[in-house]
Amino acid sequence: MSEQGEWALWEVFVRSKSGLDHKHCGSLHAADAKMAIQMARDVYTRRQEGTSVWVVRSDHIVASDPGEKASFFDPMEDKVYRHPSFYRLPPAVDHM
Amino acid sequence: MQTASEIDAGIAVQYLLRIGDTALIQAQRLAEWCGHAPALEEDIALSNIALDLLGQARAVLTRAGTVEGRARDEDQLAFLRDEREYRNVTLVELPRGDFAVTMARSAMLAIFFKLLWQRLAGSSDAELAAIAGKAVKEARYHRQHAADWVVRLGDGTGESRRRMEAALQELWPYTAELFADDEIDRHAAATGLGPRWSELEAAWRGEMESILAEAGLQAPAATPFLSTGKRGLHSEHMGYILAELQYLQRAYPGGVW
Numbered sequence: 001m002s003e004q005g006e007w008a009l010w011e012v013f014v015r016s017k018s019g020l021d022h023k024h025c026g027s028l029h030a031a032d033a034k035m036a037i038q039m040a041r042d043v044y045t046r047r048q049e050g051t052s053v054w055v056v057r058s059d060h061i062v063a064s065d066p067g068e069k070a071s072f073f074d075p076m077e078d079k080v081y082r083h084p085s086f087y088r089l090p091p092a093v094d095h096m
Numbered sequence: 097m098q099t100a101s102e103i104d105a106g107i108a109v110q111y112l113l114r115i116g117d118t119a120l121i122q123a124q125r126l127a128e129w130c131g132h133a134p135a136l137e138e139d140i141a142l143s144n145i146a147l148d149l150l151g152q153a154r155a156v157l158t159r160a161g162t163v164e165g166r167a168r169d170e171d172q173l174a175f176l177r178d179e180r181e182y183r184n185v186t187l188v189e190l191p192r193g194d195f196a197v198t199m200a201r202s203a204m205l206a207i208f209f210k211l212l213w214q215r216l217a218g219s220s221d222a223e224l225a226a227i228a229g230k231a232v233k234e235a236r237y238h239r240q241h242a243a244d245w246v247v248r249l250g251d252g253t254g255e256s257r258r259r260m261e262a263a264l265q266e267l268w269p270y271t272a273e274l275f276a277d278d279e280i281d282r283h284a285a286a287t288g289l290g291p292r293w294s295e296l297e298a299a300w301r302g303e304m305e306s307i308l309a310e311a312g313l314q315a316p317a318a319t320p321f322l323s324t325g326k327r328g329l330h331s332e333h334m335g336y337i338l339a340e341l342q343y344l345q346r347a348y349p350g351g352v353w
Contacts, residue, residue, distance in 0.1 A: 007135070028137050031248070038241060042141035 009058040010036040012043075014050035022054050030055075103220075103287040109164045110183060111284045112224070113173075114326045115212070116156035117184035120174055121334075122205055123149035124341055128192045141241060145202070148234040152209075155227045162223075171352075175345035179334055186323035187270040189334045196249050196259035200267055203242035207303045208274055210235040211296040220288030243307045250311025261313060268316040273323040274300070 007029040013022035025044050030036035036055040045053065064072055076082070126146035133139035157170040188205065192198055213235055216228035249256040274293060281292035301315075308315055323331070344351060 029135060030137065034244065035248075038244065039137040039141065041237075042144050043137055046140070046144055 007031050010040070010055045011058050011061060012036075012040040013054040013056075014040075014044055015052040015054075016049060017051050022052065025049075027058060103289060104283060105163050105165065107280055107283045108221075108287070108289055109160050110280045111289060112156055112160035112163065113181075113183040114185070114280070115216075116153045116160055116173070117182045118188055118205070118326075119149045119156065119209070120153035121182070121184045121337060122188040122201075123147070123153060124337055125188060125192050126198070126202070129198065134195060142198075145238050145241065148231075148238065152227070152231045152234070155231075156224070159221070159223050159227065163221075171345065175342050179330055179338055180328040182330065182334065182338070183326050183328060185270070185273045186325035186331050187267065187273065189325060189331055189337055190267070190270065191333055193263065193266070194259055195245075196256070196263040197266065199242050199245035199249065200260065200263040202238065203246050203307060204267065204271055204274075204304065206235055206238035206242050207300050208296065210239050211299050212291070212293070215291040215296070219290050224289070239303075246307055246313075247311040250308070250313040257312075260311065264308075264313065265316050269319045269321040270323050272318065272321065273326060276322055278327070 008031070009027055010030055011027050012025055014025045015022045028036065028039050028043055030039050033055065037053060040053045040055050044050070123146045126142050126149065129142045130139065130146070133142050153174070154170045157173040161168040161170065161173055187201060190197075190201070193201075210232060213228040213232035217225055217232060219225040219228065246260065249260040251257070275297040277292050277294045281294065284290045285292045285295075305315055325331070325334075
């Protein structure tokens with residue numbers, strides 16, 4: 001608990017029955033990790049959404065800078081050759 | 097489990113009502129927190145637990161109605177009986193109190209239910225056994241949730257500790273009723289329907305004491321007081337609960353969603 005008595009913010013990731021990866025589904029407030037997992041269970045899996053839950057404190061997430069978007073992501077726009085769509089596959093392995 | 101003697105339907109119904117009504121009234125008390133819990137997340141958790149208990153109550157009351165054989169369904173049993181026909185333990189009808197009272201009671205009851213459902217999973221009544229198999233998973237979570245709060249509050253600030261101690265003092269005398277046997281327990285045990293509730297006491301006390309130890313608290317001393325809710329003699333709070341619980345069904349008889 002912080003000095004102001006406010007619970008920390010946590011990000012919640014849930015893996016569904018059929019899913020292979022944990023998907024971000026929202027956030028919640030909790031005093032510590034144990035409480036965050038319980039709260040996540042109660043808030044985000046009450047309709048059978050999940051088989052596994054991850055929580056991570058929101059302030060532990062390092063995010064890319066929205067202001068850097070132009071230099072970070074735009075250069076990829078014209079580099080279609082990075083997609084593996086220019087190879088002709090032999091018929092035996094086509095539609096792979 | 098072997099059926100040692102014939103089940104007396106009247107007594108079996110009483111045994112089932114004690115379970116179903118205790119779950120029903122505890123659900124009603126927990127539901128009072130909906131929209132009032134100290135945090136949104138906790139509000140949802142309490143509502144989830146209340147709904148689990150309501151689901152258990154529905155299943156057991158339905159079974160009680162079938163065994164009784166008077167064509168009363170879960171709604172008629174939940175909404176149209178008078179106070180003295182309810183067989184819940186008095187512990188659950190006490191006012192919801194503050195958050196410490198709610199969590200202390202929730203822990204007491206969740207441990208009790210967990211132990212009871214574990215035994216009922218082997219009931220000679222196949223339907224009750226099936227209900228228990230499902231309910232025990234819910235009770236395990238309720239126990240974890242409530243125990244966690246008892247430890248947090250007991251081992252928290254001076255204020256939270258004071259409140260948890262006061263909650264234990266207030267509620268503890270009512271736990272004796274959970275384990276006070278009578279002819280209904282004896283019949284249930286003899287017919288394999290379910291355990292005498294006194295058989296659960298040692299395990300309950302052990303779990304309760306380990307939670308309290310972790311919280312840095314002590315179980316209050318036993319008192320000679322014995323409440324009588326499961327024999328139909330309730331506290332002064334019961335009528336108010338029923339007034340709220342039964343209002344819609346009394347005002348609009350037969351009303352359904």
